Amino acid sequence: NAGVMQNPRHLVRRRGQEARLRCSPMKGHSHVYWYRQLPEEGLKFMVYLQKENIIDESGMPKERFSAEFPKEGPSILRIQQVVRGDSAAYFCASSPAGQGAVTEAFFGQGTRLTVV
Amino acid sequence: AQTVTQSQPEMSVQEAETVTLSCTYDTSESNYYLFWYKQPPSRQMILVIRQEAYKQQNATENRFSVNFQKAAKSFSLKISDSQLGDTAMYFCAFMKLYNNNDMRFGAGTRLTVKP
Numbered sequence: 001n002a003g004v005m006q007n008p009r010h011l012v013r014r015r016g017q018e019a020r021l022r023c024s025p026m027k028g029h030s031h032v033y034w035y036r037q038l039p040e041e042g043l044k045f046m047v048y049l050q051k052e053n054i055i056d057e058s059g060m061p062k063e064r065f066s067a068e069f070p071k072e073g074p075s076i077l078r079i080q081q082v083v084r085g086d087s088a089a090y091f092c093a094s095s096p097a098g099q100g101a102v103t104e105a106f107f108g109q110g111t112r113l114t115v116v
Numbered sequence: 117a118q119t120v121t122q123s124q125p126e127m128s129v130q131e132a133e134t135v136t137l138s139c140t141y142d143t144s145e146s147n148y149y150l151f152w153y154k155q156p157p158s159r160q161m162i163l164v165i166r167q168e169a170y171k172q173q174n175a176t177e178n179r180f181s182v183n184f185q186k187a188a189k190s191f192s193l194k195i196s197d198s199q200l201g202d203t204a205m206y207f208c209a210f211m212k213l214y215n216n217n218d219m220r221f222g223a224g225t226r227l228t229v230k231p
Contacts, residue, residue: 033219042120042207042221043161091161093219105219107153107161 004029004094005074006108013082013115021077021111025094032075033105034060034067037089049075082115089113120210122222129198130230136183137193137225139208145169147213150184150191155205155224164206167191169213198229 005024013019025032030051035043045059049069060067064082069075079086089112093105119142129135141150152164167175167184174182179199183192195202208222 035221040125040223042122042223044221045219089159093161106163109158109160112159 004092004106004108006090006092006111008111009109011111011113013113015083015115016081019079019082019086019113019115021079021090021092021113022074023077023092023094023108024074025092026096026106029094029096029106031095032069033093033095034075034077035091035093037091037110039088043091046077079113082113084115087113087115120208120220120222122206122208122225124225125223126226126228128228128230129195131200132197134194134196135198135227137195137206137208137227139191139193139222141189141191141208141210141220143189143210143212145212149211149213150182151209151211151219152180152182152191152193153207153209153221154202155207156201156203161207165193195227200229200231203227203229 004026007022011019032049034046036046037043047060047067048056051069052071064080066078089110091110092108095105121140123138148169150167154162154164165175165177165180165182167182174184179196181194205224205226207224209219211219
């Protein structure tokens with residue numbers, strides 16, 4: 001059973017371009033979480049999705065950022081018109097159950113986005 | 117809102133010795149979960165140990181154990197017989213029990229195990 005797969009591992013974008021980060025959850029997991037880690041900081045929650053639904057996006061900037069988790073395929077975190085401040089490591093985690101159930105999230109290895 | 121504080125940005129320990137990493141949190145919830153995650157240079161987040169707030173007994177996983185003080189909202193991690201492979205960033209995390217699985221993380225403690 002492969003773990004949570006994120007790609008690409010490293011992504012370089014020029015200011016103003018779009019960044020697309022992909023996350024394939026563990027087999028059987030239907031809940032995905034995205035976190036951002038700035039240098040020397042902890043992970044900050046961005047968004048929590050289930051298949052075809054955004055459950056909580058309270059941690060995601062209102063503009064330029066969007067996330068989806070379609071019925072088929074990976075979850076996508078999209079950042080439009082990237083700026084230098086978007087440079088960070090973006091982690092995806094998945095779990096097999098959500099509300100009311102305790103399952104530790106399984107994390108991917110992250111995508112390091114560098115905006116130049 | 118829940119906050120998690122790790123007051124030790126960096127720590128070091130000699131191989132085979134014991135080290136304790138501190139974590140405090142703030143919440144009005146009575147039922148919740150606490151976690152310690154390890155992030156080695158590979159950047160993958162690895163669960164080290166988990167504590168359920170309604171359990172008084174401190175969780176233990178081999179060389180890793182916690183000191184959970186619910187009234188003081190403290191959740192420290194003790195690593196015994198430290199090994200070179202324990203060198204990593206360690207993150208304390210809080211998760212509400214009956215809500216979306218919004219896991220809140222501390223800023224991390226960078227632990228270096230010296231030979």
